[in-house]
Amino acid sequence: MNLLAEQDGMSRWWRIVKESLAGEERDWTAMNVRRAIVLLSIPMILEMGMEAVFALVDIFFVSRLGEEAIAVVGLTELLLTFVYSVAWGLGMGITSVVARRTGEKDPGGAAQAAMQGLLLTIVLGVAMAIPGVLFPQELLGLMNAEEAVQELGSGYVRLMFGSNLIILLLFSINAVFRGAGDAAMAMRTLMLANGINIVLCPIMIHGIGGWEGFGVTGAALATTIGRGTGVVYQVMRLFGKRSGINLRGVPFALRPAVMWTIVRVSLGGVVQFILPSISWMFLGSIVATFGSAATAGYTVAVRIMIFSLLPSWGMANAASTLVGQNLGAGQPDRAQRSAWLCGHFNMVYLVCVAVFYWLFAPVLVGFFSEGDVPAGYGVSALRILCLGYFFYGYGMVLAQAFNGAGDTLTPTWMNAFCFLLLQIPLAWYLSGQVGWGAQGAFAAVPISESILAVISAVIFQRGRWKLVKV
Numbered sequence: 001m002n003l004l005a006e007q008d009g010m011s012r013w014w015r016i017v018k019e020s021l022a023g024e025e026r027d028w029t030a031m032n033v034r035r036a037i038v039l040l041s042i043p044m045i046l047e048m049g050m051e052a053v054f055a056l057v058d059i060f061f062v063s064r065l066g067e068e069a070i071a072v073v074g075l076t077e078l079l080l081t082f083v084y085s086v087a088w089g090l091g092m093g094i095t096s097v098v099a100r101r102t103g104e105k106d107p108g109g110a111a112q113a114a115m116q117g118l119l120l121t122i123v124l125g126v127a128m129a130i131p132g133v134l135f136p137q138e139l140l141g142l143m144n145a146e147e148a149v150q151e152l153g154s155g156y157v158r159l160m161f162g163s164n165l166i167i168l169l170l171f172s173i174n175a176v177f178r179g180a181g182d183a184a185m186a187m188r189t190l191m192l193a194n195g196i197n198i199v200l201c202p203i204m205i206h207g208i209g210g211w212e213g214f215g216v217t218g219a220a221l222a223t224t225i226g227r228g229t230g231v232v233y234q235v236m237r238l239f240g241k242r243s244g245i246n247l248r249g250v251p252f253a254l255r256p257a258v259m260w261t262i263v264r265v266s267l268g269g270v271v272q273f274i275l276p277s278i279s280w281m282f283l284g285s286i287v288a289t290f291g292s293a294a295t296a297g298y299t300v301a302v303r304i305m306i307f308s309l310l311p312s313w314g315m316a317n318a319a320s321t322l323v324g325q326n327l328g329a330g331q332p333d334r335a336q337r338s339a340w341l342c343g344h345f346n347m348v349y350l351v352c353v354a355v356f357y358w359l360f361a362p363v364l365v366g367f368f369s370e371g372d373v374p375a376g377y378g379v380s381a382l383r384i385l386c387l388g389y390f391f392y393g394y395g396m397v398l399a400q401a402f403n404g405a406g407d408t409l410t411p412t413w414m415n416a417f418c419f420l421l422l423q424i425p426l427a428w429y430l431s432g433q434v435g436w437g438a439q440g441a442f443a444a445v446p447i448s449e450s451i452l453a454v455i456s457a458v459i460f461q462r463g464r465w466k467l468v469k470v
Helices: 004-021 033-065 067-103 107-134 134-141 147-162 164-179 183-206 216-238 258-288 292-328 332-369 372-404 407-434 438-462
Strands: none
Touching: 004 292, 033 067, 033 183, 033 216, 033 292, 067 107, 067 134, 067 147, 067 164, 067 216, 067 258, 067 292, 067 372, 107 134, 107 147, 107 164, 107 216, 107 258, 134 147, 147 216, 164 183, 164 216, 164 292, 183 216, 183 292, 258 292, 258 372, 258 407, 258 438, 292 332, 292 438, 332 372, 372 407, 372 438, 407 438
């Protein structure tokens, strides 16, 4: 009897997963809230999981080249956090406006918002590529990279920054799909991009047959080809007949009023993500003063951490879409309930991950790191960083709930306080003045993030975000 019940439960869950990945149009404002969260979050979690795989695949194959190569990838990733901040913030604005128009049952307005978002993305992508293409070694020098790391990483930095337009387009077009409620399409895009990256990465880095490959620069080349293929697939779907939001026939021209709405909502989002990025860059710079081994260990730990946190961002993105669409449909209480339920689910998941990371940190770090010193730093970093996972679960969901409502200002000032005024000075104080070394920089992260989550919960519960007009 128990076996039959268990099989029936598994069958039911499998049907739900298949339904969530089908990519069918649904009215997320009318169905049961829990069901809406599950159906919307599964493809979003898988989408963010695919983004996490990018990080792990690169570091896995690059780690065979030594700690200096790992340092190149890690420091470049810290430099690119500014690019990712713009991509996330812009995507946040696009998702918010598209979701609000979708909730208002205005497909034409949603399509106009999507087109204006793409125009803005193209301009920003080209502009942001220039510094890394022209000054790759200088940028690594700003991160306190050793001279050998600067020389080794110039090609990697130049190629990664040169592909900024591809990165921004990938984020922005997926934001369009998420805002329209077609999370499955965003997931399929990253599955395609990841598949290509996984195949090309070992070949481009280490070569094949008698060819020796491009070394660490090959990782950037494989990632760029994978992401570029994903963008081509997105554009074909976005202008195709079967897309839930169709841009065919929408003029490729500036619409000042629509563009300004996206800029206004996105600006807070961009600043909101730049603030923690600045903090992470400072933290990476502090860690780099303790040598390449510390940077390598920190890089591995952060990549492993990202692997668990990006799926959580999938749950947070589901909250953003549900809040935006429900507010558009005139259902603010349902929007609030959706956000809190997403937070509960996210917290349970991350607490389980934290326990796993604490117990198996040496095994996980050892898989990506060679040498006792880098591994020691990596284990220490991973265990310290995961101490804040309980609070991360709520914090990231509530931040995205504010953003989905179009209230990007509130999480922006909270980030300014917790990252610039708390996390950076705390990392400097604990690592240098207290004498904790690199571990002091690690410890500043869970402390500041936990305080941020508590502040977010208090302000979110007040409900002023329900009154924001988009």
